Amino acid sequence: MTETFRNLVAWQKARILARDIYGSTKTFPKDEQFGLVAQLRRAAVSIASNIAEGKGRGTQRDFRHFLMQARGSLYELETQIELSKDMEYLSDGDVPRLLKACDELGRILNGLINSTEN
Numbered sequence: 001m002t003e004t005f006r007n008l009v010a011w012q013k014a015r016i017l018a019r020d021i022y023g024s025t026k027t028f029p030k031d032e033q034f035g036l037v038a039q040l041r042r043a044a045v046s047i048a049s050n051i052a053e054g055k056g057r058g059t060q061r062d063f064r065h066f067l068m069q070a071r072g073s074l075y076e077l078e079t080q081i082e083l084s085k086d087m088e089y090l091s092d093g094d095v096p097r098l099l100k101a102c103d104e105l106g107r108i109l110n111g112l113i114n115s116t117e118n
Contacts, residue, residue, distance in 0.1 A: 005055035010108045014048035014070070017101045021077070024094045025084075032089065040080045046073040047105070064116035071109045078102045 005011050021044040025037045047070045054066025081098050084090045090098070 005052040008051060008055065008112075010067075010070075010105065010112055011048055011051045011055075013101070013105045013108060014044075014051055017077075017098075017105060018044040018048055020098060020101065024090060024098065028084075028089045036080060036084060036087070036089065040077065040084065043073045043077040043080060046070070047077065051109075060116045064113060067109055067113045067116065071106065071113065074102060074106055074109065 018041075021040050025040055028037045050066045050070035050073060054063040054070070057063060057066065078099065081090065081095060081102070085095045
């Protein structure tokens with residue numbers, strides 16, 4: 001495990017997704033600031049953070065564990081995007097773009113998880 005987390009495509013894509021989530025939630029109602037906005041942002045940040053933390057642990061077993069945590073946060077994020085759509089907080093253009101990014105990141109994470117199996 002010589003490469004750093006910064007070299008991982010999954011981490012790079014997770015950062016982009018987090019930035020997109022921050023941008024897309026700027027227009028949410030103020031009363032959602034500590035609700036759905038906070039949840040969306042926390043889940044998005046958690047994906048990249050778990051990838052980095054897992055890579056930093058130094059063992060394949062730990063890396064796999066944190067990749068699975070990142071995948072769980074990704075699924076949370078997808079659910080929160082869908083809820084935001086239901087509440088009509090996200091624009092019609094944002095939802096498919098964000099879900100497509102989630103889908104792509106999910107495939108990358110699944111590939112990484114599979115690569116860490118014994």
